[in-house]
Each structure stands twice: as structure tokens, then as C-alpha cells.
Amino acid sequence: MMKTPIYDFLNKYKSENNIRFHMPGHKGRGPNELKAVSPYDITEISRADFLFDTSNNGIISESEKNASQLFNSALSLYSTEGSTLAIKTMLYLAVRGKSRKILAARNVHKSFINACALIDIDVDWLYTGMALNSVCTINLTSTDLENALSAYKKGELPSAVYITTPDYLGNILNVKSLSNVCKKYDIPLLVDNAHGAYLNFLTENLHPLSLGADICCDSAHKTLPCLTGGAYLHISNNTRDEFKNRAAVKEAMQIFATTSPSYLILESIDLCNRILNDKKYIGRLNQLCKRVKKLKAEIKSIGFKVIDEPCTEPLKLVLLTNELGINGKELLCLLEKHNIFCEYADESAVVLMISPENNEDDFNALLSALKDIKKEANNHSCFYKDNYINIQPAEKKMSIRDALFSKTETVPIDKALGRICASSVSICPPCIPLVISGEVFDRNAINLLKRYSIFSVNVVQ
Numbered sequence: 001m002m003k004t005p006i007y008d009f010l011n012k013y014k015s016e017n018n019i020r021f022h023m024p025g026h027k028g029r030g031p032n033e034l035k036a037v038s039p040y041d042i043t044e045i046s047r048a049d050f051l052f053d054t055s056n057n058g059i060i061s062e063s064e065k066n067a068s069q070l071f072n073s074a075l076s077l078y079s080t081e082g083s084t085l086a087i088k089t090m091l092y093l094a095v096r097g098k099s100r101k102i103l104a105a106r107n108v109h110k111s112f113i114n115a116c117a118l119i120d121i122d123v124d125w126l127y128t129g130m131a132l133n134s135v136c137t138i139n140l141t142s143t144d145l146e147n148a149l150s151a152y153k154k155g156e157l158p159s160a161v162y163i164t165t166p167d168y169l170g171n172i173l174n175v176k177s178l179s180n181v182c183k184k185y186d187i188p189l190l191v192d193n194a195h196g197a198y199l200n201f202l203t204e205n206l207h208p209l210s211l212g213a214d215i216c217c218d219s220a221h222k223t224l225p226c227l228t229g230g231a232y233l234h235i236s237n238n239t240r241d242e243f244k245n246r247a248a249v250k251e252a253m254q255i256f257a258t259t260s261p262s263y264l265i266l267e268s269i270d271l272c273n274r275i276l277n278d279k280k281y282i283g284r285l286n287q288l289c290k291r292v293k294k295l296k297a298e299i300k301s302i303g304f305k306v307i308d309e310p311c312t313e314p315l316k317l318v319l320l321t322n323e324l325g326i327n328g329k330e331l332l333c334l335l336e337k338h339n340i341f342c343e344y345a346d347e348s349a350v351v352l353m354i355s356p357e358n359n360e361d362d363f364n365a366l367l368s369a370l371k372d373i374k375k376e377a378n379n380h381s382c383f384y385k386d387n388y389i390n391i392q393p394a395e396k397k398m399s400i401r402d403a404l405f406s407k408t409e410t411v412p413i414d415k416a417l418g419r420i421c422a423s424s425v426s427i428c429p430p431c432i433p434l435v436i437s438g439e440v441f442d443r444n445a446i447n448l449l450k451r452y453s454i455f456s457v458n459v460v461q
């Protein structure tokens with residue numbers, strides 16, 4: 001069984017009732033309502049190591065070595081502040097000492113934009129392959145990337161390429177072929193794999209690190225049995241030596257991080273490693289993928305359309321609703337009436353996330369709800385048809401950072417035409433910015449925002 005150094009330490013500390021004269025204020029004893037967890041919620045005391053310690057010999061570094069063994073990485077470092085912290089760190093590492101330009105596929109999560117504002121990164125956007133019916137998906141191919149990189153003048157290439165895969169709808173990019181293009185130009189490939197930590201444990205390993213990414217982040221909490229906030233920052237064995245320097249990566253991470261990382265979350269990542277090292281769990285995970293494949297077929301036979309293989313991750317279930325004449329958000333509400341709570345819905349899709357903690361009862365409840373909803377839909381005539389519009393290339397007038405730090409005013413959306421966006425506008429989830437700080441609001445952007453019921457925005461004064 002894989003060792004759990006953080007969990008073991010906390011357990012021992014708890015049994016010794018040792019929290020007396022140091023933080024936190026609850027001392028592991030109160031309040032009553034939190035007694036199940038407060039004894040494990042310690043801070044950096046002697047022997048407890050420190051998340052950003054650059055030496056290599058405490059309980060956290062021991063646990064991180066376990067993680068790197070599991071993910072076959074040079075380094076797998078922990079974040080208690082989600083992928084959000086890992087994204088800031090990887091961007092900083094990529095541009096340090098180089099040009100602060102990154103080439104990124106446009107369907108980024110807003111944590112990327114915030115990191116760019118903090119680090120003052122200039123982004124060239126890739127829109128090619130933006131799917132017509134969703135802001136979430138961009139079907140970027142190696143040819144698109146090759147075309148984009150070959151258009152740069154010598155000496156002006158970006159410091160990294162940044163992609164999001166899997167995306168919020170579960171679509172997976174061909175990381176291997178994209179990585180080959182990056183290698184040709186000697187540019188690191190950074191991957192937001194927030195939704196794909198579990199891909200490393202499938203019979204066919206689909207994790208970006210195993211397919212050629214240089215650095216990637218995994219939100220362990222999204223798909224693995226880990227507390228919210230727990231994430232990994234992985235560095236590949238096959239990347240530049242400067243990225244593999246543990247002390248340098250820790251230094252980079254602590255620039256953006258809290259000095260009080262949660263030991264509860266660290267402990268849960270530590271335990272998660274042990275679970276991921278258990279053949280039985282991995283067997284269950286792979287069995288579940290087969291079960292979900294069958295579930296998707298069952299759902300299709302009821303009359304719903306689902307996003308299916310080959311390029312979708314197995315544990316996301318995405319119902320496409322327009323074929324039924326229903327708005328996705330409407331379907332989400334109908335499902336909630338049946339006590340089925342989903343991850344996300346927009347006008348044309350509903351997203352459900354499945355993990356090995358789900359069981360047959362959950363699947364049966366879902367199938368039965370969908371059958372009822374389908375019957376109701378048959379009895380009423382449903383006319384909903386989404387008027388698909390999508391993010392279009394926008395004129396950039398200021399850097400993300402300058403726009404975000406400028407004086408702003410809030411205006412109704414119809415008065416925003418031609419003005420510069422101050423704070424990026426997104427809907428959450430999926431937290432993909434529709435208009436980004438520094439871009440000019442054009443007619444398409446305004447229509448897109450109205451479609452998402454956004455009626456006022458912040459513009460540069």
C-alpha cells in the first residue's frame with residue numbers, strides 16, 4: 001500500500017492532542033460542529049513540513065514523490081488553491097527570462113486571464129476550430145497550430161503554447177500531435193487539464209503528460225476522491241531542465257499562493273495518491289468507463305442526443321438538448337425537479353460529471369428522470385432552437401493588465417459598442433471569458449453577452 005506521510009502525521013498529532021500554543025485558533029477542539037475535521041486542520045509546525053519549502057525532505061515532499069511516481073512525472077507538486085494556482089505558476093515559469101507572449105486556444109478558463117493580468121502576459125489567440133455551438137470547445141488541430149506558429153517572424157515566437165483539454169464539454173484535443181508541433185518550434189506546451197486528472201489511470205492513458213505536454217495542472221478535486229481545492233502541478237520528464245528544478249518551481253508557486261495552505265486538503269491529496277495506487281480502485285474506474293458508455297447508449301435510446309466518442313472523455317455525460325426542442329437550462333431545471341443536480345447547462349447542452357463514487361442507483365434515477373422528461377416533451381410541442389453565435393476574433397486595444405488596472409465605469413450593454421472591456425466578462429460555470437480585458441466590444445460580442453443575459457459591463461473610462 002502506498003504510504004500516506006501527511007495523513008499519518010496528522011493522525012498522530014491529533015491523537016496526541018498537541019494543538020495548544022500555535023495556530024489555528026480552534027486548537028483542534030472547537031467549534032463543536034467542526035470537530036470531525038478541526039483536529040486535522042493544523043498549520044506549519046515543526047515536523048509538519050511547509051508546502052513551499054524548497055528542500056526535499058519533509059512529509060509533503062515525500063508525498064509529492066508518491067504523486068510523481070503515480071503520474072510518471074519529473075515533479076508533481078501540490079496546490080491547495082486548485083488549478084488556479086498551478087496555472088499562474090506554469091505561466092510564470094514559461095515566461096520568466098523570456099518574452100511575455102503566449103499563444104493560447106481561446107476557450108481558456110478565467111484563471112488564465114487573471115494570471116495574464118498579474119504577470120502582464122500578452123496573449124495571441126487561436127480561434128481556429130472554435131465550435132459553432134459552444135464557447136467551451138475549440139477543435140484545435142496540429143495543422144492549425146503549425147499554421148499559427150509558422151506565421152511568426154524568427155525571434156518573435158511565443159514563449160509557450162497553452163491549451164485547455166479536456167474542455168468543459170469533455171472534448172479532448174490530440175495532445176500528442178500538438179506537442180509534436182511545439183517540439184518542432186522548441187516551445188513548451190502547457191495544458192490546463194483541470195478536468196482530466198483521472199485520464200492518467202485509464203487502460204489507454206489519455207493524460208496530457210503522457211502524450212507530450214511539458215507542464216500541466218490537474219484539479220484533483222474535480223474528478224478524484226479529493227477535497228475541493230486539491231490540485232497537482234505536473235512537470236514532464238521530457239521537458240527543459242529549468243522546469244524540473246523543484247526548488248525553482250516551489251519558489252514560483254509561492255509568489256502567488258497563500259502562506260497558510262490547508263493541511264486538510266494536503267491530507268486529502270496524500271490519501272488520494274494511496275487510492276490511485278490501488279489496483280482495485282483503478283479496476284473500478286475502468287469498469288465505470290464501460291458502464292458510462294452503456295449509460296450513454298441507454299440515454300440515446302430514450303431519445304436524447306449525447307456527445308460521444310472518439311474525442312470525448314469517458315466520464316463526462318453531455319446531453320445535447322436542441323434536437324429535442326428544449327433549452328439546456330430548461331432541461332437542467334426539469335432534472336432538478338427529479339433531484340438530479342448537474343454540473344452545468346447552457347442553451348444547448350447539459351453537463352453531468354461521473355466518478356467511481358457514483359452507483360447504479362444514481363444511473364437509474366437519471367434514466368428514470370430522463371424518461372419522464374421525454375414523455376412530457378412528447379406531450380407538449382417544444383420549439384426551442386438555439387441561434388448559435390460564438391466568440392469571434394476581437395480587436396485588442398490594450399493589454400489585459402492595463403485594461404484591468406485602468407479607471408472604469410459600468411455601462412448598459414447597448415452603450416458598450418466600441419468601448420474597451422475593463423474587466424473580462426464570463427458566465428460561471430464554465431468561467432470562459434466571452435470578452436477579455438483590453439478587447440473592444442463589437443456587435444458580435446454584445447449579442448453574445450445578451451444571449452447569456454449579461455446586460456451591463458465595465459469599460460475603460
Ligand SMILES: Cc1ncc(COP(=O)(O)O)c(C=O)c1O
Binds near residue numbers: 082084085111192
Ligand atoms: C478548464 C478549467 N481550468 C481551470 C479551472 C480552475 O480550477 P480550480 O477550481 O481547481 O482552481 C477550472 C475550474 O472550473 C476549469 O474548469
